[in-house]
Amino acid sequence: MPSIGVIGCGTVGATMVAALAARHEQFGGPGELVLVDRPEGRWRGRAYQRDTEAVLANGPMIGMSLYLNDAQHGVRWAEAKGLAVHPDERGVHRFLSRPVYGDYLEDGVEEALETLRAAGWSIRSVEETATGVERDGAGVVIRYASGSVRVDQAVLCVGGRADDDAYGLNGTPGYIDDPYPLREALAEVPQDAEIAVIGSGMIATDVLMALRAFGHRGRVTLASRSGLLPSVRRKAARVLPAVLTAERLAALPRPVRMADIAALAREEVEAAGGDFAAVAADIMDPAPAEERLRRQLDDALSDDIGTQLLQRAVIEIGQDLWLALDEGDREEVLRTLHSRLWSFASPIPQSTAVKLVELCDEKRLRVRAGIETVERDGDGFLVRYEDGAADRADLVVNAVTSVYRPEPPSAGGMLGLARTSGLLADHPHGGIRVDEVTGRALDTSGQADDHLFVLGELTRGAYYFVSAVAAFTRRADEIAAALAELPAPRARDAVPAAG
Numbered sequence: 001m002p003s004i005g006v007i008g009c010g011t012v013g014a015t016m017v018a019a020l021a022a023r024h025e026q027f028g029g030p031g032e033l034v035l036v037d038r039p040e041g042r043w044r045g046r047a048y049q050r051d052t053e054a055v056l057a058n059g060p061m062i063g064m065s066l067y068l069n070d071a072q073h074g075v076r077w078a079e080a081k082g083l084a085v086h087p088d089e090r091g092v093h094r095f096l097s098r099p100v101y102g103d104y105l106e107d108g109v110e111e112a113l114e115t116l117r118a119a120g121w122s123i124r125s126v127e128e129t130a131t132g133v134e135r136d137g138a139g140v141v142i143r144y145a146s147g148s149v150r151v152d153q154a155v156l157c158v159g160g161r162a163d164d165d166a167y168g169l170n171g172t173p174g175y176i177d178d179p180y181p182l183r184e185a186l187a188e189v190p191q192d193a194e195i196a197v198i199g200s201g202m203i204a205t206d207v208l209m210a211l212r213a214f215g216h217r218g219r220v221t222l223a224s225r226s227g228l229l230p231s232v233r234r235k236a237a238r239v240l241p242a243v244l245t246a247e248r249l250a251a252l253p254r255p256v257r258m259a260d261i262a263a264l265a266r267e268e269v270e271a272a273g274g275d276f277a278a279v280a281a282d283i284m285d286p287a288p289a290e291e292r293l294r295r296q297l298d299d300a301l302s303d304d305i306g307t308q309l310l311q312r313a314v315i316e317i318g319q320d321l322w323l324a325l326d327e328g329d330r331e332e333v334l335r336t337l338h339s340r341l342w343s344f345a346s347p348i349p350q351s352t353a354v355k356l357v358e359l360c361d362e363k364r365l366r367v368r369a370g371i372e373t374v375e376r377d378g379d380g381f382l383v384r385y386e387d388g389a390a391d392r393a394d395l396v397v398n399a400v401t402s403v404y405r406p407e408p409p410s411a412g413g414m415l416g417l418a419r420t421s422g423l424l425a426d427h428p429h430g431g432i433r434v435d436e437v438t439g440r441a442l443d444t445s446g447q448a449d450d451h452l453f454v455l456g457e458l459t460r461g462a463y464y465f466v467s468a469v470a471a472f473t474r475r476a477d478e479i480a481a482a483l484a485e486l487p488a489p490r491a492r493d494a495v496p497a498a499g
């Protein structure tokens with residue numbers, strides 16, 4: 001029977017377990033599943049941990065199913081619990097809070113494990129962080145502090161998005177380097193503290209929602225390079241891209257250029273009667289944050305579905321677009337377009353946007369572009385900008401997720417060793433090199449490994465769009481399919497593994 005190790009049991013690990021359960025009948029027989037991660041917060045990961053309910057999932061439940069081929073799975077779970085997840089009568093999406101979505105992940109994985117157990121699989125849990133991963137004959141040895149386990153195949157799902165200490169402030173009193181869990185990091189912040197948040201994306205929005213819920217009354221400045229807030233989610237609409245499709249993409253000459261994609265995007269929006277120039281201007285030449293926020297909120301119920309079509313296309317074929325894109329264009333995206341693209345592609349709920357506008361009205365929120373440095377200044381901080389301006393703050397909260405963000409410290413040792421041994425290789429655009437069709441790790445000679453797979457944030461260099469649950473379920477399914485196709489392992493060779 002095959003034994004499969006899942007290293008890292010956060011959200012991405014959850015999608016891997018669900019994908020194995022969905023395909024269990026395609027394996028030659030029941031196998032063994034070995035789950036390796038510390039016990040705290042399993043399946044919830046960082047984003048959906050038990051924390052304040054003031055932060056919402058930014059995707060509707062229909063797009064966040066654990067199962068690639070059962071989009072309604074999460075919706076059914078929510079309905080059974082009496083939770084509202086369908087758009088209201090005006091078409092405004094409703095969202096679960098992130099901790100409640102975490103409940104879904106926990107329940108969904110339990111259901112998947114039950115499916116596997118019922119089919120004869122054995123489930124083993126190693127409640128420790130992996131410290132090493134090594135190839136051993138036709139298998140993989142996963143090491144951890146108290147021992148090791150040998151499996152036939154392993155999938156690395158250790159996450160990413162470690163916050164970047166861009167200004168060397170870690171350990172400085174008054175500097176909050178990681179705002180999660182929000183309740184622990186922010187609930188005790190003095191009510192009238194002047195706060196600077198480094199970053200203006202989704203994590204910064206979380207910080208604002210949490211501070212508001214915890215009764216903070218002072219001013220918050222979001223200071224980032226781009227000065228861009230996430231866009232505001234528009235009303236629910238049945239959108240199915242007819243132009244930005246896998247088929248049309250496949251028909252384009254290689255390598256695909258940004259101009260080709262822009263032409264398809266124009267055709268897509270205009271075929272639906274939308275205003276492409278307006279959508280494109282909002283992405284390429286966005287207005288200052290507060291003005292853009294107010295306008296997007298005003299437009300959120302518009303019948304022009306151009307924005308929703310393009311956002312849908314990012315989910316459907318964003319990774320394929322990235323894989324087909326000209327190398328120079330990819331570098332250009334990473335260098336100059338990244339913040340604008342992510343602001344567009346990861347919209348926040350309208351209810352969150354309404355609260356942001358209220359904070360602006362009350363002069364408790366401002367968004368500043370062109371951050372240059374943050375330095376200690378007496379018992380506070382000074383945030384300096386490219387235009388020479390500077391803001392004082394009592395506290396600084398780190399909410400940066402840069403395009404070249406580092407790996408999680410918990411996995412750094414293991415990944416470092418695997419790189420040194422040649423088992424894993426760096427992708428030039430970040431993360432680890434993988435075979436782009438199957439998710440197999442590529443070693444330093446470019447050889448795909450039948451025994452080691454990589455899923456999630458570590459594959460960001462290869463696929464770029466690696467932050468949505470829908471993107472994980474697709475790749476998890478491909479890995480499960482590849483695992484099911486592998487020949488059954490022969491009897492184990494030598495090196496007994498400690499338990």
Ligand SMILES: Cc1cc2nc3c(=O)[nH]c(=O)nc-3n(C[C@H](O)[C@H](O)[C@H](O)COP(=O)(O)OP(=O)(O)OC[C@H]3O[C@@H](n4cnc5c(N)ncnc54)[C@H](O)[C@@H]3O)c2cc1C
Pocket residue numbers: 007008009010011012013036037038041042043044045046047048056057058059064128129130131157158159160161202203206408410411412414456457467468469470
């Ligand atoms: C604030 C925030 C909000 C988001 N909201 C949404 C949303 O609404 N909708 C959406 O689709 N996406 C959202 N995302 C994106 C996406 O869902 C998350 O990025 C996703 O949860 C990432 O999951 P993960 O498992 O890769 O990482 P993590 O959640 O970080 O989990 C990684 C796991 O790996 C474990 N691990 C690390 N090192 C080791 C090791 N050495 N050995 C064993 N285990 C290890 C960790 O303990 C952890 O359990 C959000 C992301 C963030 C950060």
